[in-house]
Amino acid sequence: MKYKRIKRWLLFAVLLIIVFLVNLPILTMIVNSLKSNSEILTSKNILPTKLTFENYETLHTKSKFWLQFRNSAVVSLWGTGLSIIVAAFAGYAISRYRSFFIAGFSRSLLMLQMFPIILVLIPLFIMFRNLNLINTHFAVILLYLTVHLPFAIWMYKGFFDSIPKDLEEAAWIDGCSRVQSFVRIVLPISAPGVAAVAIFSFLFTWNEYLIANVFLRDEQLMTVPIGLQLFMQQFATDWGSLTAASTLAMLPVFVFFLFVQKYMIYGAVAGSVKG
Amino acid sequence: MPKPDQQRKVNVLPYYFLLPSIILIIMINVYPMISGLLYSFQSGTIVKRGPFVGLENYGKLFAMGEFWNALYFSSVFALFSVIGSYLIGLGLAILLHKDVPGRGFFRVALLIPWVIPSVVSIVGWRWLIGDQNGLFNMILGRFGIEPVLFLASEKWAIVSVIVIKIWRSFPFMMISMLAGLSTINQEMYESAHIDGAGRWKTFWHITLPQLKSISIVCWILMTIWCFNDFETIWLLTEGGPANATENLIIIAYKYTFIKNAVGIGSAIAIVSLIILMALATLLLKIQKDDE
Numbered sequence: 001m002k003y004k005r006i007k008r009w010l011l012f013a014v015l016l017i018i019v020f021l022v023n024l025p026i027l028t029m030i031v032n033s034l035k036s037n038s039e040i041l042t043s044k045n046i047l048p049t050k051l052t053f054e055n056y057e058t059l060h061t062k063s064k065f066w067l068q069f070r071n072s073a074v075v076s077l078w079g080t081g082l083s084i085i086v087a088a089f090a091g092y093a094i095s096r097y098r099s100f101f102i103a104g105f106s107r108s109l110l111m112l113q114m115f116p117i118i119l120v121l122i123p124l125f126i127m128f129r130n131l132n133l134i135n136t137h138f139a140v141i142l143l144y145l146t147v148h149l150p151f152a153i154w155m156y157k158g159f160f161d162s163i164p165k166d167l168e169e170a171a172w173i174d175g176c177s178r179v180q181s182f183v184r185i186v187l188p189i190s191a192p193g194v195a196a197v198a199i200f201s202f203l204f205t206w207n208e209y210l211i212a213n214v215f216l217r218d219e220q221l222m223t224v225p226i227g228l229q230l231f232m233q234q235f236a237t238d239w240g241s242l243t244a245a246s247t248l249a250m251l252p253v254f255v256f257f258l259f260v261q262k263y264m265i266y267g268a269v270a271g272s273v274k275g
Numbered sequence: 276m277p278k279p280d281q282q283r284k285v286n287v288l289p290y291y292f293l294l295p296s297i298i299l300i301i302m303i304n305v306y307p308m309i310s311g312l313l314y315s316f317q318s319g320t321i322v323k324r325g326p327f328v329g330l331e332n333y334g335k336l337f338a339m340g341e342f343w344n345a346l347y348f349s350s351v352f353a354l355f356s357v358i359g360s361y362l363i364g365l366g367l368a369i370l371l372h373k374d375v376p377g378r379g380f381f382r383v384a385l386l387i388p389w390v391i392p393s394v395v396s397i398v399g400w401r402w403l404i405g406d407q408n409g410l411f412n413m414i415l416g417r418f419g420i421e422p423v424l425f426l427a428s429e430k431w432a433i434v435s436v437i438v439i440k441i442w443r444s445f446p447f448m449m450i451s452m453l454a455g456l457s458t459i460n461q462e463m464y465e466s467a468h469i470d471g472a473g474r475w476k477t478f479w480h481i482t483l484p485q486l487k488s489i490s491i492v493c494w495i496l497m498t499i500w501c502f503n504d505f506e507t508i509w510l511l512t513e514g515g516p517a518n519a520t521e522n523l524i525i526i527a528y529k530y531t532f533i534k535n536a537v538g539i540g541s542a543i544a545i546v547s548l549i550i551l552m553a554l555a556t557l558l559l560k561i562q563k564d565d566e
Binding site: 023119203 | 295297299302306307310321370371373374376377381383384385391393394396397398402410499523524528531532544547548551
């Protein structure tokens with residue numbers, strides 16, 4: 001028994017080391033953001049000799065970081081808000097109804113997740129250019145909403161499948177319409193599911209790079225990932241501000257991720273396996 | 276409300292529910308995909324579309340060394356990233372499946388590389404693998420080893436890009452395998468134990484076969500994601516040095532948005548789509564045969 005306990009704590013130690021090594025790029029980044037710029041470039045020490053928040057102050061006063069942070073928030077919240085509504089109805093339809101068309105639709109959703117986004121970006125760029133939609137948040141929101149749809153619909157379907165039909169049938173007898181029973185009974189019960197879909201959608205939109213990079217060329221409109229990349233190119237030596245900005249860009253992700261992590265297995269696997 | 280009316284309504288309702296999604300998918304996926312296919316048969320630029328030129332774009336593409344190089348790199352990148360992330364993910368899943376204190380914490384902490392924005396992780400990595408002040412070169416320097424040009428030499432750039440892709444991908448494999456492990460019936464292990472099977476034997480004859488079908492799904496998904504990966508490579512090397520780390524998506528992007536050759540760019544995107552579909556069909560067939 002004692003031998004077993006030692007083995008458990010040995011494994012604990014091993015995992016602790018693995019966690020440290022895996023997160024080394026992120027840890028050093030956070031640590032660097034608390035060093036002065038000259039210390040980052042010259043010091044051989046990994047830990048800062050003097051803690052300073054000057055990088056965060058520079059970010060606050062000199063750069064467009066907070067503007068871009070706001071842009072990211074706008075794009076993410078709209079994209080997420082719309083996709084959880086649109087996907088909920090579609091997810092309900094493919095969970096509760098059977099027909100040749102619906103089966104075909106749900107299968108084509110899986111195909112959609114596979115194809116290279118660059119293929120549609122080229123024609124969409126030309127199309128949006130003619131409609132004067134380049135450099136608008138609207139274009140990006142529309143794309144985020146649609147690109148995230150297949151995943152969101154499949155996730156919803158999984159949640160709705162697990163809700164017994166009897167509940168709704170009882171409501172129909174009481175005179176509820178199908179729409180009412182969906183909105184008043186099924187959706188409230190699957191609230192955790194809705195939250196999970198929303199958070200996944202938020203993570204996707206917050207982190208997305210390629211679409212934003214193609215459609216947002218104006219620095220005033222850029223989202224955080226694109227702003228950071230510009231930062232990386234323009235101020236190759238300003239590691240202080242860059243690491244501070246990256247650290248802040250990570251924060252919303254951490255907060256939401258902690259809520260959603262127990263659904264992570266479900267989200268990662270269910271949507272794909274059930275196909 | 277009269278009954279016949281309600282009956283009819285029940286049949287139409289799901290289509291109303293699906294309508295917004297269908298409109299969006301047609302507008303943002305289907306229609307552009309068809310125009311993309313048409314572009315690949317046309318000459319012209321982003322500003323002005325040219326005349327139809329038949330298969331000329333494809334002809335040019337297949338005559339281009341850069342295309343074959345990108346196809347080769349896409350395959351190498353996908354192959355090593357899938358194998359690497361699978362082995363690491365499986366290994367960690369097995370460790371986390373054991374009864375260890377702080378399991379929940381470890382699981383969350385090991386998922387971090389997967390959930391943070393790609394740009395942020397690249398900023399972190401760039402600091403580690405920098406030529407002059409990078410941590411890795413600093414450590415190598417202590418042992419008197421010359422600094423390694425992780426992103427500036429062709430050979431090392433390929434290695435770096437793949438390692439960082441593995442780092443960003445293994446958490447997905449890990450949680451998928453963790454999910455797979457939790458579905459294996461414990462009695463199988465108990466009876467194997469009674470039969471005197473060793474640890475290695477039970478792993479080989481019970482764990483792996485039980486994980487097979489979920490593993491195949493994960494390989495398919497990861498292969499597709501690796502093939503479609505743009506930002507890991509773009510943010511690290513932009514396809515360089517000397518085209519060494521260009522994959523198909525990067526050259527499609529370069530030809531369209533930098534070299535302004537929409538026809539070639541679209542042709543590359545179509546070729547990638549065909550390759551992906553062939554690959555997915557093949558892997559799915561393997562899975563079906565298996566069942």
